[in-house]
Amino acid sequence: MKLARRLKDWFEKNQRDLPWRRTRDPYRIWLSEIMLQQTRVTAVIPYYERFLERFPDYGSLAAASESELLAYWSGLGYYSRARNLQKAAKLMVEQGAFPQTYEGIRALPGVGDYTAAAVASIAFGMPHVGLDGNIVRVMARWTAEAGDVKQTAVRARLLEVARNHIDRKNPGVYKQSLMELGATICLPKAPKCLYCPINDDCGAKLQGLQNTIPIQIRNKHPVFEAKTVLWIRVEDSVLLWQRASDSRRLAGFWELPEPEMVAGVRRGAMLGEFSHGIVNHRYRIYLFEAKLSGNAGDLLKLVRLDQLKELPLSTVLRKSLRLLKLDPRRAGQKGVNDDHES
Numbered sequence: 098m099k100l101a102r103r104l105k106d107w108f109e110k111n112q113r114d115l116p117w118r119r120t121r122d123p124y125r126i127w128l129s130e131i132m133l134q135q136t137r138v139t140a141v142i143p144y145y146e147r148f149l150e151r152f153p154d155y156g157s158l159a160a161a162s163e164s165e166l167l168a169y170w171s172g173l174g175y176y177s178r179a180r181n182l183q184k185a186a187k188l189m190v191e192q193g194a195f196p197q198t199y200e201g202i203r204a205l206p207g208v209g210d211y212t213a214a215a216v217a218s219i220a221f222g223m224p225h226v227g228l229d230g231n232i233v234r235v236m237a238r239w240t241a242e243a244g245d246v247k248q249t250a251v252r253a254r255l256l257e258v259a260r261n262h263i264d265r266k267n268p269g270v271y272k273q274s275l276m277e278l279g280a281t282i283c284l285p286k287a288p289k290c291l292y293c294p295i296n297d298d299c300g301a302k303l304q305g306l307q308n309t310i311p312i313q314i315r316n317k318h319p320v321f322e323a324k325t326v327l328w329i330r331v332e333d334s335v336l337l338w339q340r341a342s343d344s345r346r347l348a349g350f351w352e353l354p355e356p357e358m359v360a361g362v363r364r365g366a367m368l369g370e371f372s373h374g375i376v377n378h379r380y381r382i383y384l385f386e387a388k389l390s391g392n393a394g395d396l397l398k399l400v401r402l403d404q405l406k407e408l409p410l411s412t413v414l415r416k417s418l419r420l421l422k423l424d425p426r427r428a429g430q431k432g433v434n435d436d437h438e439s
Contacts, residue, residue, distance in 0.1 A: 100295060101264035101271050107294035108274035116145060123195045123220035124155055130212045131178050144173055159186035167349060167409030174412060176347060181207025199225055219269035226259045226272050228252055231279025237311035238283060241300025246311040319379045326353040326413060327387040328368060334399040350411045354397055361391020369420045373413055384417050
């Protein structure tokens with residue numbers, strides 16, 4: 098409890114003002130936790146606010162078309178999260194309420210132990226805590242954990258420590274304070290130990306190991322690959338293709354074509370390049386202007402620029418639009434690509 102009390106005092110004075118911290122609505126807290134999976138806080142905030150404007154409750158989310166749902170999620174990545182959100186929302190409609198127990202929350206599609214514990218503790222005040230990357234790092238350093246934090250047994254030890262110190266009166270604050278400490282003070286590199294409220298009994302700090310703990314043994318090396326995509330504009334439309342609804346990745350999303358996908362094309366100048374990462378793959382994307390010199394083929398479709406804001410767009414397409422200064426939310430405006438039009 099001493100740990101929880103110190104964290105609570107620190108958190109109340111130093112917490113960031115985040116939109117999901119201004120509510121106890123389980124729907125909004127659940128949404129924020131799903132969005133924050135694998136995504137930085139600063140990137141989530143505008144998506145969270147925009148998503149809630151369109152889908153303020155689970156009923157409106159359940160009733161949305163998949164295309165509209167993915168359009169509002171487009172850019173956040175890991176799109177199975179959005180589909181699972183809607184599956185869960187439909188279950189809530191059937192049940193008539195957001196689940197009120199940890200077990201009920203845990204049973205929702207796309208919800209794991211950590212997310213269930215977060216929603217249960219913050220929204221309902223239940224004494225649960227889970228492990229995310231921030232909490233793992235705080236607990237590993239505080240206990241001077243010598244094992245690989247990817248191992249199940251090590252994570253189980255860290256979770257047990259976190260549970261042993263939970264504040265049963267303020268479990269939501271306890272969870273958020275651990276996460277906040279990891280996000281703002283107990284950083285992956287160059288932790289700010291001087292400002293840490295629990296540095297006086299932090300095992301890693303006392304042993305001078307704060308820059309080497311947590312230990313993570315990496316087995317896979319990233320795969321690097323170059324890829325070319327084509328910007329083929331015909332008046333106020335651009336040539337795109339849509340992934341199949343049963344695609345293993347980005348089902349239903351719209352993409353720019355690669356050269357081998359276009360039956361008749363004449364490549365022009367390179368418009369720019371950028372990096373893109375998917376799990377263990379690192380891509381260098383080269384965007385070329387091109388013009389049709391024959392039939393585009395059955396796979397491709399001309400899509401009006403002013404319709405792009407209504408469609409789920411792949412991250413590569415969104416990055417290409419930004420490169421061309423064509424905001425997908427204001428896609429009818431002129432961009433640098435107009436300088437290449439004949």
